Every structure is written in C-alpha cells, then in structure tokens.
Amino acid sequence: MSATRYAYLGPEGTFTEVALRTLPEAATRELVPMVSVPAALDAVRSGAAAAALVPIENSVEGGITATLDELTTGEPLMIYREVLLSITFALLVRPGTELSDVKTVTAHPAAQPQVRNWMAAHLPEAVWESAASNADGARLVQEGRYDAAFAGEFAAATYGLEPLVTEIHDAENAQTRFVLVGRPARPAAPTGADKTSVVIWLGDDHPGALLELLQEFMVRGVNLMLIQSRPTGAGIGNYCFAVDAEGHIADRRVGEALMGLKRICPKVRFLGSYPRAGVTPEDVRPLRAGTSDTDFTDASDWLARNQDGRA
C-alpha cells in the first residue's frame, strides 16, 4: 500500500487530472493515471493507491454509470471529497493549421454532445472519428493521423499542439463532478456544508417503496440533491437508487433517516459524508424547524424524562 499514491482516470492531460490537481494535497502525492474507472478503484481496493479521483456525474450525460456501479458493488469504498470542474473544449491543432485545413477531428465520444453544435456551425464538412480519450486524440493529432482534436486547452502543451479555438461548449454551465474515493474510514467532521451519499435497494415489487424511501428523508427535514436509478442486475425493472442528501452522517437528522432506510430497505450502502464543493455553510438552505442536533437532543431528553415518569 502506498499512502502517497493517488490514482486517477487517465491518461495524463485529461480533465480528471486537472480536477485532481485542484486538491491541495495533490501537490505532495504521486499521481498515477489508470486506464479505466474500475482500474482506478481496484488500485484503491488492493492498496496500490491511497485514493482515486474519478468522474461521477456530468451535466450533459448525467451519472457516470461505470463509477456508480463500481461504488455500488464489490468491496466497499468511501467518498472523501468532491471536485466540480467546468468543462470547455479547445480545438487543438498542429502549429500552422488553420480552420479551413481541418478535414478530420477526433476526441472521446463523451465530448461529442458538447461540441456537436459548434461543429455543425464551424466545421460542417469535417469527419469525426472517436478516440480512446481526449488526451489520446491529441496524441493522434501530434502523430498526424487527424487534423484536429477536441480536448482541454491544458493538453496542448503536452502534445506540442496549439489551441486554435477555445471555450467550446454547447450547454452553458457544462460541469463534471469528480469524487475522491478511498477505503472506508471514519468520515471527516461536519463542516456545515456537507453531503451524504448512499445507495439504497428497494424490496421486490412494492409499488409505494420509492415514496417510503423519500419520506424517511423528508420527515426528518433532510433534503435530497440527487437521486439516480441503477439496475441491480436482477432483471428489467429491478433498480437501486444512488442518493445524495444534504448533511453529514454525524448530523442527528441524517443519522435517523439512514437508520429508517436501513430498517425498511433490504440493503443500504453508505458511500460517505464529505464537504460540498463550492458551497460554504452560509450558502446552505436553512434547516427545517425542529431538525437541528439541539432539537434532537432536547426531544431525546424529553422522552427519557417521560419514560422515567419525571415529565
């Protein structure tokens, strides 16, 4: 095991590497690119890496299913941090190439929905070919296989290319969310602007089960930020749900909601409580009345007094 090694979804020069380098501790870690999300997470499970940064959600494609499915099954892992990165593309070319010279372009298929409109407007005749990653596409341009690649502007230097056009993106606010994943341990203390991730399996064929799941959160005033269904592998129509909730497992309202889920659902997997990226405690929606830790403690004292006949 190496406490100083962080894996990430490679190769070098991807958005994931950029996201990883926004973490202060990255400066003192050995950053190791891996060929896939499962490979990055397996490096954590095996102890080859202390943690791994992988994409989990993007604003165009939604949840990254490879990451969700890896976290949902297999040996448990835990999320310790999240990183939000705005995604814009540059059109990278060999020095001297002009836009009218570009007949073939390449990039990872996930880039396509984000540059499709731009291509239709500016390169209507160009032929698209998929690459294994955006960084790999840049390498193929360097080798002369294609005329241009869509990739992060930061990748230009690595491959001796120039950004001919920058800030290309179809959806405003295109962002990707990454998570830093490690082996299970005690979560960091609450910061006041936290998020808790869990995966919840529903029982067989109970029509109101999803409603009941949501009520366990709502009755304790815990807001949900994301709910994603994923197939369980047990046949069409069998789903589990990946849920992000506001708050920390150390918050009484969150803890009671999780216990409620644990009691009524066949399986619940806790994926971590960690600080929300880009959000300070001042930004957080006020708690619903009656759901602070103090409210819980007061109610607990009141119950004990009544149970003892001291009300």
Place this chain on the structure above:
Amino acid sequence: MSATRYAYLGPEGTFTEVALRTLPEAATRELVPMVSVPAALDAVRSGAAAAALVPIENSVEGGITATLDELTTGEPLMIYREVLLSITFALLVRPGTELSDVKTVTAHPAAQPQVRNWMAAHLPEAVWESAASNADGARLVQEGRYDAAFAGEFAAATYGLEPLVTEIHDAENAQTRFVLVGRPARPAAPTGADKTSVVIWLGDDHPGALLELLQEFMVRGVNLMLIQSRPTGAGIGNYCFAVDAEGHIADRRVGEALMGLKRICPKVRFLGSYPRAGVTPEDVRPLRAGTSDTDFTDASDWLARNQDGRA
C-alpha cells in the same frame, strides 16, 4: 396522601363504580365517589387519592370532554389502566309497578340517546325528566318522585328497586371506556398489547401540520387508534389533538415517533402507556416490517459502524 384510596366519578351505583370494581386491586382499596370528573382528578393531584377512575370515551357520545380537558391542562396526570364496559340499561321501578303504570321516567341526560328508541316503542306517553346521575334517578324513584329510572341493573338492590326490563340499549355494542389516572411515574413494562396516549398542539396556521403529525407516526409504523380534536381556548379554530397510538413508550418505534412530534410541534403532553383492555398480544395487528425493537437496534448498530468507518 392515601395510597389506599381510589376516587371515582360517583355517586355509588354508577357504571363508573362497576368499571372500577373490575380491577383486582379495587378489592383492597377504599373507593371514594366524587361529584364530578374534575373533583375526582383534583383528589389525585392533591394527594387525597392515589388514583381516580373516570370515563374518557363512549361509543355514543364520543370523547368525554371534561376528562380530556382535565388531562390536557393543569398539573400533569398519567393514565395507568383502561377499562371497557358494555353499557346496557335496566328500567328500575318500585316493587309491584308494571309497565303500564309508568308515566314519568328519569336518568342522567347521557342515558337519553341510548334509550330513546326503546322509549318511543314501549313508553311513548311517558314524560322524561333529567336527573343528576343515573344513581340519583334511582334514589328519586325510591322516594316516589318518579315512576321509573333508567340505570344499570346493579343499582336496583342499592335503592330497593326491581329491574322491570333489562338489556335496554339503542346502539349495538354500546360501550364506555374508563381510565385509571394517577400522578406521573414510570409506566408499567410493555405487555405486548399496549396503548400510548398523548396530547399534541399544532403550530399556528400551518395548513399541513396535521398531516405532518400523522406522518411522524406512520413513517415508524405506529398505528393510531383514536384522534380527537379539542379547542385550546385560544379562539375559534385553535385545536389540540388527543391521540391514542398502538404500542408503548418503551417501544423504540413509539419513542422515535414521540420525539419526532416533540421536535415539530410546539407542545406535546405524554398521558401514559398502559395495557389495552380486552386485547391480548395475540390479537394485536402484526408490526410493519422493519419496526420491531430488534430492527431499531440493528439499524442503530449499523449507523454506528458507518459513523466509525467500520462498515
């Protein structure tokens, strides 16, 4: 204070006395009739009596408001037992009186809805006069003031009367429920067929408040047996709710529901957890899956493991 004195809603010979005598311990107590429900409960508050038996609900008139309001306000009291009594009336007369001789009848006004149809059929011409209690009506017949009184058959002997007709009641299954009330103390241990009584005040002018109150019970699988609104005295439309729930305050699901109410409602008064009359554990509806004490303990252990990173 007298640990051996039990007050009850008098006078002697009422249904309340009969209900009280169904309790085994009544044989070894001094039974003291009181003129009203407030007087009986004040005897408990002052220490003049160890406990008081008072009616709280009947199947014709509903909740007995004097009792509910006394338990809701003033110095706290607690319910320790309940007694269910089937209510049927006898027509009591002086020996020798026949039905055709009966021109005037008397009883407490509460008896009237239960004998109205019988009177219309069998004594259409008779004049009704109200008495202060059914037992007092019997005394007035003894004194010759009226020809007949509706009262419990058991009252005949006390007043030298005979039951001319018995088993008179308009509603099938006419029953009255009585409660044995004392000063607050630790409730008796759960029996497996218990009931918990609380009074709950809702916040001002919040349209969904009653729904939220019910959800605190439902989300923990706690069934309600009775919900009665009572005015708070703060003006038209201001109500509190007297609720009877299945289960015991020592049951985890009930305790968590009560804490939930305590957190979201301005005021909650616990009125006691006590065995259900006429119900054995075998009769009780099965718990909803996930709401037994074991389920709560397992979920609590699971939460602690996750909070500690030992999942």
Place this chain on the structure above:
Amino acid sequence: MSATRYAYLGPEGTFTEVALRTLPEAATRELVPMVSVPAALDAVRSGAAAAALVPIENSVEGGITATLDELTTGEPLMIYREVLLSITFALLVRPGTELSDVKTVTAHPAAQPQVRNWMAAHLPEAVWESAASNADGARLVQEGRYDAAFAGEFAAATYGLEPLVTEIHDAENAQTRFVLVGRPARPAAPTGADKTSVVIWLGDDHPGALLELLQEFMVRGVNLMLIQSRPTGAGIGNYCFAVDAEGHIADRRVGEALMGLKRICPKVRFLGSYPRAGVTPEDVRPLRAGTSDTDFTDASDWLARNQDGRA
C-alpha cells in the same frame, strides 16, 4: 312550509338570537325560538321553517356535538351561512342589587367554564345553580329565585334586570360560531373567501385511512380549517370526521378533492359551501401554485390533446 320563517335555538334573548339578527334578511323573517338544536333542525326538515340558526362550534367547548350529530345523520341538510359572535357575559340583577348581595347565581352550564375564574375572584362564596338556558336563568332572577344570572347584556331589558358587571369572560377571544341551515339546494356562487363542510366516514380498521383522507386535500392544495372526530355509533373507536376546508365546491381543486374522498371512503356527506364570516378575499391565503381553476382547465386541455395525439 314557510319561506319567511327562520327557526333558532331559543329561548328569546339568547346569543343565538343575537347572532341571527346580524343577518340582513333576518329583518324580514319571522324568527321562531325552538327548545333545542334537534327541534330547530327538524323544523327545517319538516318545512315548518325555511332555515334555522344553530351554534356549531365555540372556542371554549369545541364542536357542538348536538349540532354536528344532527347534520351527520338523518335527512340531509345544508349550511348556507356562518356567523361568528364574540361571547361576553354580563351579571344581571334586579335593580338595586349590589355585588355583596349576590349569594346565588345561575346560567346555562355551558357558561360556567367562561365565568369560573371571574366568580372565584369576585363571588367566591356564591352558590351556582344551573338553568335550562341563560335566558331562562334571567327569568328566574326576575322571579326572585336567584340573586343574579350570567347572560348576554342584551337580555337585561327583556327581563327587567340591570347589568351589574359586563364584559365577563375567561378566555380572550371567546367566540361562538353559528350556522344557518336549510334543505339542500345549489350553493350560492363562490365569493373568493369560502368554506366547504363535509363529513367523512373512514373504512374499518385501516390504520392509514386518516392520512389518506388528508392527502386527498393536500395533493390538490386545499387547506383544512377544522377536523373534528365524532363517534359513528358502531362501537368504541369508530369515528367519522367533520371537516371544514378552504374553498368552494365549485372550485376545481375542491371538487377533485371531494371526488377523491368519495372514491376511497365508504361515505361522504357534503354539508355546504358558504362565505367565511369576517374574511374577505384579500385575507385568504394565496393558492398553492398549480391549483387555480385556470391551472385545472389548462391541464385538462393538455390531457385531451395528448389523448387525441395532438400534443
């Protein structure tokens, strides 16, 4: 039948008469006092009166059970108006009587909780005797049977008495709500500040039934103003619920909620839609988004287009 005769809970000089005289049309009607709520409502059912004014709720005692039970059972009746009246008592005496002369007082038992504290402070030695009505108590003072009566100040002239003390009431904002009841007919058009009254029976022994009842209202954004349980007469624990909801049966959201109740409950009785007393449309809480009549019509058009394949 007499279209010009209005019955009310008598005798003359009661608060009910005062409430009735606040209605403009009362000036042109023959006002007939009746001995009881059932008698007043039976006069409507038989056609002897066009309408009857009866008390239905007071802020000290809660729902007037005689009125609720009469409206719940028997031949259907409908509420057309409501009147709110502030209740304060005067101490009425024969001219020349001083407070120190008052040894006996009388009034209807319902007055007692509203004057109890005042008596304890100002007439601690006086003996209370119940009268059949407050007006009847005043008559008994006129006849010299008692020294003083609690009644409405307006009753003094009728019985040749003087108000020795006025504005007596224990609870601030003590009010009584009265309803004008007639035979069923089309309700008056909505005013923008309306109330709808219904009685709802729940099915046997279904723990979540009350929650489902409330959800039928809440899901359509219909706020409840009052919910009162009343025994159905079918045994302890069998209740129906008298509910007052904001809005008018002609409002789409109210109509859909009532149909929802009709579908899931064994019995629903509509008691009327009528203007709220003392409330103008400006005072009414804003509708929840999506629940106006226009929203319903738009959704209905949208559904029809989709059903026809014209979306």
Place this chain on the structure above:
Amino acid sequence: MSATRYAYLGPEGTFTEVALRTLPEAATRELVPMVSVPAALDAVRSGAAAAALVPIENSVEGGITATLDELTTGEPLMIYREVLLSITFALLVRPGTELSDVKTVTAHPAAQPQVRNWMAAHLPEAVWESAASNADGARLVQEGRYDAAFAGEFAAATYGLEPLVTEIHDAENAQTRFVLVGRPARPAAPTGADKTSVVIWLGDDHPGALLELLQEFMVRGVNLMLIQSRPTGAGIGNYCFAVDAEGHIADRRVGEALMGLKRICPKVRFLGSYPRAGVTPEDVRPLRAGTSDTDFTDASDWLARNQDGRA
C-alpha cells in the same frame, strides 16, 4: 414518407433486428438498419420511416441514455409498442476454430459486462477489442481480423461463422427492452395491461418536488414501474425524470395523475400508452379500491349532484 418502412438500430443481425422481427407487422414492412439511435429516430421525424425500433432499457446497463435523451428533447415522438428480449451471447468463430485457438475476441462494448465472468473462466488469456456493434464484430471475425466474436447466435449464418459456445450471459434474466417509436397520434385503446411513459421536469431547487411528483401518482392508486433521472443540460444537479406507470392515458386514474403533474411541474412530456410486453390483464396487480373508471364516474356524478343541490 413511407408507411411501409420501419427503421431500427442496425446493422443487420443485431438483437434489435431480432426484437423487431417478433412484431407480426414486421413481416410486411421494409426493415431499414440505421447507424445509431438518433439516426433511427430522425428517420421517423423526417417521415423517411413510419416507425423505429430502438433499445430503451437493459437489465445490466439500465436506461439507454441515447434513447431516453432523444425522446425527451427535440420534436415529440411517441411509443406504440414494447418488446422484451432475453439476451444471451454465442461465441462465434470461423468453422474449425477451437476454444484453445482463440487469442483475440471482439464485440460491442455493451456486451462486455455480460460476458466478463465467462471470459475470466474460459478465455483468461484472450485479448478484448471493441467493435462498433456485435454484428460488425462478427464481420471482422469473418475477415480474419479476430479469432472470435460475442454476438447473438442468429448472427452466425449471416457471416458464415459457427457458434462455438452458446447461452453465455453473466446475469440471470439478462433482458433488453425495445420500443417502437412513431410520430404522435391517438394511442391504441387500452388492453387492460398497459403502460404509460412520461418525462417530468421538476421546478428549481424545491427539495420536496420529487416526493410531490410521486404523490400525484400514489394518491390515485397508479403504480410506478420505472423512474429514471436524466440531466436536463442546465447544470450539475438539474434532472428530469422518465417514468413508466401502470395503466393507460385513457384510464381515469392515469389521466387525473397526469393532469396533477401538469399543474405542479414546469413541463411534462407524454411519451405514449401501450401494451406491456409479456403481460396479460390477468397478470396485472389488482387496482387499489376506488380507482377504477367506474369509481371515477360515480364520484363525478356524486359531485355534480351536490353542486346542483340534488344530493
């Protein structure tokens, strides 16, 4: 436009073609393979095809996001049929090849999770290369580029290959669901075993919005079979929900639920009501009491009578 032409996700020899041929009308249509889901659906939008069959959900990967996103945005389309197909793979080889000869294998990436365990057990040394489709992989084996391809057994004949191993699948009950999509028109009449698909957008940042969405279905007794979140493209955390509900838009309970959604949600898109594949009316869960068309009609009549004063 061609009413006789059906597009499908090609190339020839895919599972989609097999699914399409299970439809009786396929025998009389010209079946046209398309290179992608968007291309197949655009053929319908442009009128080049009357309908298109595309995969929408599989039991291993979940919702097919390309299909969901195409149906969610752009010019409206409607689902008319669904087809369920069990997915098992065969290992196709050139005649004479034995298992020990297989050093390289290929298939579409979506096949990989379904054959991964089988490969680890039987071909641990073989190298995997991705193909554009399973059929294309078979073609590459025919050309000698790879030793074996995972594909449907039915593809062997097309490419002159033999199935060396059949019935390969990791998850039991691996199935794919396909939908037949056309331009909007009136849905076929209900069969008694129908499904309704909609996409629902939630309002901004309203924590309870998903719960309210579910309640619109639940309060009318409409069961949900699937709920899938999809990003709206408006930034991280902005999702719409693709929902499959039991029943038909012509069913009153479904229609009222859809109108409820339309009123409270910023946008709802109806995707069709169509027969459930592999389910007969006898298999359908019984309706919740009070939610049949007759119950709705009765309630509607009852409301009208009360609105008219004829109750």
